[in-house]
Amino acid sequence: MVELNFNPGDYVKIRLALKEIEGRVIESEDKNIILLKLASGYNIGIPKENILAGRVLKKYKEEEVDRKIVQNNKLPSIGLIITGGTIASKASQSTGGVRPITNVNEFLEFYPELLNMVNIKKIEVPFKIFSENMSSGHWIKLAECIKPMLEDNDIKGVIVSHGTDTLHYTAVALSFFIQNLNKPIVLTYSQRSIDRASSDANLNLQCAARMALSDCAEVMLVGHANTEDEYCHAFLGTKVRKLHSSRRDAFQSVNAKPLAKVFPDKVEFLEKYRKRGNSKPEVDVLFSDKVALIKFYPGQDPSILDFYALKYKGIVLEGTGLGHVSGSDSLHSWIPTLKRHIKSGLVVCMTTQTLFGRVDPYVYSTARELLDAGVIYLEDMLPETAFVKLGFVLGHYGWKVHVKEKMLENMAGEIGGRLNYI
Amino acid sequence: MVELNFNPGDYVKIRLALKEIEGRVIESEDKNIILLKLASGYNIGIPKENILAGRVLKKYKEEEVDRKIVQNNKLPSIGLIITGGTIASKASQSTGGVRPITNVNEFLEFYPELLNMVNIKKIEVPFKIFSENMSSGHWIKLAECIKPMLEDNDIKGVIVSHGTDTLHYTAVALSFFIQNLNKPIVLTYSQRSIDRASSDANLNLQCAARMALSDCAEVMLVGHANTEDEYCHAFLGTKVRKLHSSRRDAFQSVNAKPLAKVFPDKVEFLEKYRKRGNSKPEVDVLFSDKVALIKFYPGQDPSILDFYALKYKGIVLEGTGLGHVSGSDSLHSWIPTLKRHIKSGLVVCMTTQTLFGRVDPYVYSTARELLDAGVIYLEDMLPETAFVKLGFVLGHYGWKVHVKEKMLENMAGEIGGRLNYI
Numbered sequence: 001m002v003e004l005n006f007n008p009g010d011y012v013k014i015r016l017a018l019k020e021i022e023g024r025v026i027e028s029e030d031k032n033i034i035l036l037k038l039a040s041g042y043n044i045g046i047p048k049e050n051i052l053a054g055r056v057l058k059k060y061k062e063e064e065v066d067r068k069i070v071q072n073n074k075l076p077s078i079g080l081i082i083t084g085g086t087i088a089s090k091a092s093q094s095t096g097g098v099r100p101i102t103n104v105n106e107f108l109e110f111y112p113e114l115l116n117m118v119n120i121k122k123i124e125v126p127f128k129i130f131s132e133n134m135s136s137g138h139w140i141k142l143a144e145c146i147k148p149m150l151e152d153n154d155i156k157g158v159i160v161s162h163g164t165d166t167l168h169y170t171a172v173a174l175s176f177f178i179q180n181l182n183k184p185i186v187l188t189y190s191q192r193s194i195d196r197a198s199s200d201a202n203l204n205l206q207c208a209a210r211m212a213l214s215d216c217a218e219v220m221l222v223g224h225a226n227t228e229d230e231y232c233h234a235f236l237g238t239k240v241r242k243l244h245s246s247r248r249d250a251f252q253s254v255n256a257k258p259l260a261k262v263f264p265d266k267v268e269f270l271e272k273y274r275k276r277g278n279s280k281p282e283v284d285v286l287f288s289d290k291v292a293l294i295k296f297y298p299g300q301d302p303s304i305l306d307f308y309a310l311k312y313k314g315i316v317l318e319g320t321g322l323g324h325v326s327g328s329d330s331l332h333s334w335i336p337t338l339k340r341h342i343k344s345g346l347v348v349c350m351t352t353q354t355l356f357g358r359v360d361p362y363v364y365s366t367a368r369e370l371l372d373a374g375v376i377y378l379e380d381m382l383p384e385t386a387f388v389k390l391g392f393v394l395g396h397y398g399w400k401v402h403v404k405e406k407m408l409e410n411m412a413g414e415i416g417g418r419l420n421y422i
Numbered sequence: 423m424v425e426l427n428f429n430p431g432d433y434v435k436i437r438l439a440l441k442e443i444e445g446r447v448i449e450s451e452d453k454n455i456i457l458l459k460l461a462s463g464y465n466i467g468i469p470k471e472n473i474l475a476g477r478v479l480k481k482y483k484e485e486e487v488d489r490k491i492v493q494n495n496k497l498p499s500i501g502l503i504i505t506g507g508t509i510a511s512k513a514s515q516s517t518g519g520v521r522p523i524t525n526v527n528e529f530l531e532f533y534p535e536l537l538n539m540v541n542i543k544k545i546e547v548p549f550k551i552f553s554e555n556m557s558s559g560h561w562i563k564l565a566e567c568i569k570p571m572l573e574d575n576d577i578k579g580v581i582v583s584h585g586t587d588t589l590h591y592t593a594v595a596l597s598f599f600i601q602n603l604n605k606p607i608v609l610t611y612s613q614r615s616i617d618r619a620s621s622d623a624n625l626n627l628q629c630a631a632r633m634a635l636s637d638c639a640e641v642m643l644v645g646h647a648n649t650e651d652e653y654c655h656a657f658l659g660t661k662v663r664k665l666h667s668s669r670r671d672a673f674q675s676v677n678a679k680p681l682a683k684v685f686p687d688k689v690e691f692l693e694k695y696r697k698r699g700n701s702k703p704e705v706d707v708l709f710s711d712k713v714a715l716i717k718f719y720p721g722q723d724p725s726i727l728d729f730y731a732l733k734y735k736g737i738v739l740e741g742t743g744l745g746h747v748s749g750s751d752s753l754h755s756w757i758p759t760l761k762r763h764i765k766s767g768l769v770v771c772m773t774t775q776t777l778f779g780r781v782d783p784y785v786y787s788t789a790r791e792l793l794d795a796g797v798i799y800l801e802d803m804l805p806e807t808a809f810v811k812l813g814f815v816l817g818h819y820g821w822k823v824h825v826k827e828k829m830l831e832n833m834a835g836e837i838g839g840r841l842n843y844i
Contacts, residue, residue: 129752130749130788131742132720132742132788133748133749242742242743244778292719297591297806321554321586324587326554327552329551329555331557354664357668358667359667
């Protein structure tokens with residue numbers, strides 16, 4: 001067998017018995033296979049024993065700044081925002097983990113199919129971090145970064161690439177921050193870094209582009225519908241959650257159907273949606289960070305509320321079942337503590353840690369006690385969605401006396417997945 | 423139409439054109455239908471317009487103490503523990519919600535099928551509360567209540583009826599408290615109270631009995647496998663979670679297959695299991711309440727750790743994705759606070775809020791930082807399971823220097839659903 005000094009990222013030429021092949025080396029799980037990403041975007045695996053000769057045409061450097069990406073400006077235009085995460089990362093040879101890529105062209109180079117579908121008129125990289133490190137300031141920056149793209153009539157839709165860890169929280173924030181939408185905003189991700197053969201990034205990005213060109217003017221999350229590399233689902237931003245730590249179909253609809261099945265070349269809608277149009281989007285990023293999410297567990301001491309009440313304005317409880325924490329029949333009743341803080345102005349909302357299903361304060365005595373204490377029951381709203389919405393509502397000083405109505409107003413399909421303009 | 427003064431719970435006789443029917447009135451959603459529970463256990467709905475006459479044979483009283491339940495002591499014996507919850511509740515006419523039933527015979531009267539399958543040699547009612555009000559003291563009481571039933575050779579298995587809200591936490595506690603099990607311990611529940619036509623209690627209880635008579639010596643949770651009233655699943659106590667607030671198939675396996683499909687008359691095992699035998703069960707209820715479960719959310723202030731570190735010995739974090747909280751690249755890095763408290767002896771474990779999938783500290787830099795700080799990564803253990811296990815491990819003073827090893831030792835299938843004796 002020939003000696004091959006190839007490293008992931010190298011652009012190489014390989015001679016086989018009947019032909020020569022050029023491509024970029026990607027990391028292979030199998031030591032006896034050379035994996036190449038071809039110019040077409042397809043990956044090909046070549047058994048080393050079949051290789052007669054091979055040489056590196058261009059050595060891979062982690063920082064290559066002079067790449068040229070050729071765009072076709074006859075294609076419909078989109079805006080692209082890159083924020084970091086696995087979709088903008090590569091395997092790192094030093095740690096065995098992944099590291100962020102640092103160059104926009106390097107990002108695009110990995111996705112030639114995208115450039116066959118759209119002309120990327122505007123690219124923004126407002127920050128580049130893994131999503132577990134984001135907070136509300138990033139959501140606000142993102143909304144502000146999207147705004148001019150909504151106002152640019154050439155741009156048909158906006159794609160945001162983002163880490164998966166807190167992607168659903170960001171989708172919720174954008175759903176509330178940007179109202180009266182005129183074109184699609186599509187968040188997407190990958191679970192495996194883009195230089196791995198098994199990466200899900202390519203299909204996700206193509207389906208995100210297809211959705212960005214569609215007539216659906218919603219904040220959506222697009223990603224693999226199942227473990228096959230076949231099609232994606234588009235989810236409403238307020239009704240989706242990461243439900244697997246590593247599978248490519250990590251995101252699932254909760255208490256709503258997906259909005260659409262998305263293929264690289266077509267969209268099949270499953271639900272009603274807001275149509276793209278000439279409405280003037282409103283970007284409203286008022287947000288209070290003085291909100292917390294508390295997941296209840298059996299025997300939990302309610303004094304945790306004393307800690308939060310000192311500095312916070314609102315709390316979302318992730319209760320059990322139909323929306324419970326320990327009531328009067330328990331050794332650690334939360335009722336007196338809740339009553340005291342709610343009386344002093346703390347807003348307390350109830351969701352359920354079952355995630356699926358809705359809360360209901362009218363079945364069991366514990367919930368009736370909680371309702372009497374002033375706890376706001378949030379129907380079938382996801383705890384994560386409720387947390388972000390409460391920050392949004394409490395960020396609006398003018399809504400101060402209407403917090404309960406606002407929390408129960410269906411602003412972005414967060415209740416029942418029903419959109420209020422249908 | 424005749425005037426019928428029937429109330430739910432009344433035992434009545436109805437005359438139709440061709441026959442007379444006796445049964446107990448159960449609440450009907452349709453005002454034009456009288457629903458009866460027959461002696462056979464079946465429910466029958468009779469349109470009011472078909473009823474020629476009807477009278478109450480025995481008025482229902484909420485407190486009837488003199489019911490006689492006839493048991494067949496030729497049937498195999500089981501032990502039954504009733505702890506409250508919907509499975510031991512009835513619709514309350516006053517609130518429209520449900521209220522606990524107060525009499526054991528009243529409980530059994532609703533389940534005639536159970537008494538055709540087993541002889542209930544021993545019934546215990548250690549406490550009667552809804553499960554959101556339970557805490558570790560109840561788990562301990564329950565284990566101590568089960569112990570003599572394990573030692574009684576006549577008793578083939580133990581059924582525990584329990585509210586759904588925290589049933590999976592109790593299942594975990596019993597899985598750790600009772601080791602070296604010699605016979606089945608089966609927890610079951612219902613989502614609808616037993617006097618409703620749609621109640622799931624009857625099938626759950628029959629399948630629980632079938633499982634209690636089986637040769638599987640595990641702590642299990644048995645309940646509806648789907649929304650049909652057809653068969654149940656038996657789940658390993660450490661790998662199950664309530665994933666819907668109201669559906670009858672509220673409980674689902676996470677990161678493991680169900681142990682078995684259970685029908686009232688047969689069990690089809692799907693996984694390997696410990697066989698019933700002559701082992702001597704050990705009941706070990708040492709438990710520390712100084713543990714907390716914290717679900718991380720974007721931007722969360724790490725000072726929550728300062729609050730817990732004052733009084734607590736251990737914390738289970740429900741991180742994002744592969745097991746993350748905000749790292750060094752964020753505005754609110756948890757790393758310094760975690761380092762400080764772990765150095766001072768606080769035990770910090772990591773699970774994932776995706777619930778499905780496993781944590782992995784070797785992929786991203788944030789997790790490598792957390793690992794370096796001393797955070798213990800708990801593989802694919804559910805957050806709820808990890809919380810109870812940490813209380814159990816920290817309750818054992820003798821394990822003090824082995825906390826990490828003990829947390830990563832697969833004691834009851836909590837890691838990978840693999841049982842350590844297979």
